[in-house]
Amino acid sequence: MCHVLGAHYVGSAMPPAFLNSREDAGLVWTVIVLAFVIYKVPGVLGNFTYIVWLAIKPPLVFLFGGAAFYCVALLVMANELGVWETSAAKETVYWFLGTALVLAGHATKARPDPDYARTLLRRALRAAILIEFIVNFYVFPLSAELVFVPLVGLLGVMEAWNKGQAEPDPRLAKLTGGALAILGWAVLVSFLVRIGLHPGDLLTRDTLERILVVPALTIAFIPFLYLIAWSSCRQLEGIRRHFALTP
Secondary structure, three states, X not given: OEEEXXXXXXXXXXXXXXXXHHHHHHHHHXXXXXXXXXXXXXXXXXXXXXXXXXXXXHHHHHHHHHHHHHHHHHHHHHHHHOOOOHHHHHHHHHHHHHHHHHHHHHHOOOOOOHXXXXXXXXXXXXXXXXXXXXXXXXXXOHHHHHHHHHHHHXXXXXHHHHHOOOOOOHHHHHHHHHHHHHHHHHHHHHHHHHHHHOHHHOXXXXXXXXXXXXXXXXXXXXXXXXXXXXXXXXXXXXXXHHHHHOO
């Protein structure tokens, strides 16, 4: 059996699975949670339909549709230049759903200045190093991921809930932050040991492309975000002038 980053191969005839064990575990727990919520909360499907209806309103359609069109144009151009290939498609989808759409939403409230650009660059590096690479490329066996995934998810939800309170509980913040840090260091150390034992797994063009695709796409996405931020600021200024001139 040959073990490489993010996939298992048995012999030479068996192709790699599209989903790794962490994604398999996430899919299993997503189905379990959705089934539980649908069973326990009457009308949740109707509420979900309403949320979808809100998401397809013209302003959001133009915003997210424009983001999708811009990203597709980027990928077509990058593919023609030979700097993006379909082997990085999964990482690209993750980036678009988990980073690009969020950045596009935040851009409507941002000011297009140098501080905004620096914030985007820092976010690009964090996403590439901490999320796309360590989390998605180095995975544990499925039995471990079935415990790891819900544990990280629960801690993340608790941390986000606590931060959203008017008076966050410092003890809960310390608990969730410390636990997430320990889990993060455990993954990082395991990853470094793995690379030390099998450095050839990292030093391949395919792996490097998958590592670099997130920061590269985020940097290339900045002009679109600046355009959205500039347009939103102009619209807000126009509304303010209108009310200022209204007797």
